[in-house]
Amino acid sequence: MALYFIPLAVVILFYINKLTNTLCVQREIPEDKQPKVFRTINVLITILLITSYIEVLFT
Template identity: 75%
Template sequence: MTTFFIPFAVFILFYINTLTNTLCIQKEIPEEKQPKVFRIINVLITILLLSSYVEILFT
């Protein structure tokens, strides 16, 4: 299960970062605020991935 989930999680994080970059460009978010946007989104997605891994692991 872990061998499948880790590459999947890396792919999801990469894709979400790509979408976040597109959002920053479209909404013209200033350069100084972009790291905060990326950090918040990455932390939330990581929490979501960890919680789904734990749920799959213990179900």
């Protein structure tokens, strides 16, 4: 199960970062605030991926 889930999670994180970069460019978010935006989104997506892995693992 982990052999499929971990590469998929990496692809999802990469794509979410790409979308976050597009958001920062379109909304013209200042350079000094962009790391905070990326960190917040990455932490939330990582929590979502971990909880979904645990849910799939135990069901």
